[in-house]
Amino acid sequence: MVSVRRAALPAPRRAAHRARSAGSGTPRRALVHFALAGVLTVVLIAVAGAFVSRTAAEGQALDGARRLNGVLARTVVEPHLRDGLLTGDPAALAAMRDAARLLTGGPVQRMKLWTADGRVVYSDDERLIGRQYPLGLDEAEVLVTGEAAAEISDLSRAENDLEHDLGTLLEVYRPVHTPSGQVLLFETYMPLSSVAARTSAIWLQFLPITIGALVLLQLVQFPLAVRLARQTARARRERELMLHRSLAASDAERRRIAADLHDGVVQDLAATSMALAGSAIEADQAGNRAESGRLHLAADSVRSAIRSLRSLVVDIHPPNLRRTGLAAALGDLAETTTARGVMATLVIDDGATRRLSCSAEQFAFRVAQEALRNVVAHAGASAVDVRLGRRPGPDGDVLTLAVNDDGVGFDPAAAVSDDRPHLGLRLLDDLAGDVGGRIEVSSAPGAGTAVTMEVPVS
Template sequence: MVPPASREPRAPRRPPGTASAVLRFMAGSLAAVLVIVVGGFFALRTVTLDEAKRDTKERVIGEGRLVQFAGLSDGLLRGDPKAIAKLDDVVQSQILGRSIVRVKVWTRDARILYSDEPRLIGRRFTLGDEEQELFTTGGAEAELSDLSEPENVYERPQGELLEAHTRVRLPDGTPVLFEIYQRFSSVTASGERILGTLAPPLIGGLVVLLLFQVPLAWSLARRLRRGHEEREGLLTAAIDASSQERRRIAADLHDGAVQDLAGVAFGLAPLAEEARRAGDAERASALDDSVGRLRQGVRDLRTLLVQIHPPTVAATGLHAALTDLLSPLHAAGIATELEVDDAVAAGTRHDELLYRAAREAVRNAREHASPSTVRVHARTTDAGGVSLVVADDGSGSTPAQRQGRRAEGHLGLQLIDDLVRQAGGTSTLDSVPGRGTTLTLELPA
């Protein structure tokens, strides 16, 4: 039933309901939109941060030049109030504003020579490696401020800040580090504006696209479902048509050839008697022989009739049909066991298919396996479908044997497998040489 290489049952191919298919499609699309929005937000944030750092770096270089030129004097190193006042004047009037909120000037050993926040002047903290390097290399660097650092205790209320450092020199040539703190929001305002302008039409567009796809998805899912139903209808029609055809052939045979042959046998029998009475023993025995063969022929034809047109499952019910199917096995000395769930016995749309499969499996057991027992079980499954198991304890077979037979045109199992799959079900053949064979079918509700 299954191709020899595999024993796993194939998954039944039933399309999901239209609404659930469309819902799944919508959920998938929404997830995609979400990924785009969140990804876009983070990408934009990275770009704005880079932009802000560059801007702050340029700022610190510019302001550093101004301070070196107009604000720094040698007295700063000694904490001379006049020097501090001079620098403070420049810082307060030309640097501090809405965007730059703090200024610090550091010595190499991390002492604050000047800040517009007087409580910081003279205090010592630590400088990072990058800042230390600036004393020798010059240049500038910028980064997001870590407001939990002790040196930033007075900046905390300002919110998110970028800090940038650059090296400047006192008039006597001593290098010091000039630091500014710039408000992040003042540099990112343009990024936020871009986001604010682009986001609504972008998200709106995606949502509209999604909504436009719903009817399309709906109609696709419906078409898929209709195709599935049509296929099922065709299958049922095919089974019906073949049953009808067999019924017609059986009726023709029964009313034609069988009746004729029975009539001929009936007519010939007295002739043999007459010949015997006339002393023509040779003719009598020839006629007897012919009559005997005719009768045997009629018996064979009747057996054939039952095979091509078994008493219909629909008329007798599956249980009775299976009982009839198994009864010849008793005569052959094979024990049988039949179990049919009440729900299955009450009739399902798969009766005809179940009977055909059971008939093929039982015939195979008889022809190929020499079993001592054959079991047939038909039950409802947890999923509400029907399962059929036909098991024998006969000789079993190998995949290679089955494949060989199939190549020779013996298609009994293959045909059943095709029918079962067309009906959306699965079939599995388990066969162990010397141990027996089990055929299992599962058909959907």
């Protein structure tokens, strides 16, 4: 089974390539993102502040309702409370009716007096008098602890059927005592409208400090962000310029070395080969066959050296890559590989080399060059297929290259710790990050090796 040694280009490299290809628009987008993040932060703080202020206002409203309930219980209800209220005595009811008029003429919307078994002994809505409802846990706990409790009324409870038209209310209850010491539950209902007013008051106190501080922070940070974005863009441009200069210098040096070899050593060896061949002919004509054979052998050795040097010149700098394009340069590589004993077949799909960028051409050539070099040096293969193609991609066309040999293959897991046979491809994998490409090497013992490459055409 074929296993993969190196998969797609890692995400950080793809991100780096996208950042480089974005050009000068990247700092502007970064500043827009920074500004939007600041606005979003202010909005989130405003929403959270509104929630916190409402919670605080509700707490303050409940505390205020508890205090008011206590004052009314001591100053109004208990002075008018009679024991006859428990038995429905008209005098006791009349006295409590006077107290109810004092209460409901102010902030209290409704009042109730309960016995411990849940019977309403008095209410300003006299339809409730005599009705019995089960006390809630909080209400029963108030009769035991003697401490007041408050909550927002639950209009779904049966005891609040007659309060639906009053809206949402604050419900407060505490124990009160008749002259004989009988404990009753005193309950008042107050409007919740005060919560909205308190929420606004708290929010208006909170808003200038928090939102103002955030806006000021954004105003202070934005010039710094602009400066940082410009410095980052300038550094990126300088880095790209250095990279282009380095690649240009490397290409110029390789071209110079190739030219020196071709015009110097190769020409000198060619002249030597011709001279040896001429001397061999002269020795043969003079009847000195032994000397002629040695000279022919030396001439053949020199010609073999010339072929090796010419192959080396093609490896160092392909003369056809700039002049006639990628297809011709790959043809030179295939011929060189065949000359070294591995039958190379080259297939180039129609339109594959149309309008290729310089970086895509160079990258594809280097991958093919390194893959074929490994085939000759390490694969033990008799044949290798090279296919150059093109396919649509999400961001434009993609140039594809596949190099498949019938060699001995290798174990990818074991090869990870050995950098020597595939160091060139690993270096090309690093180069792939600069051009937005991808290299994948698949192999298994006895199954040959497949090297595939993808790179954007532009």
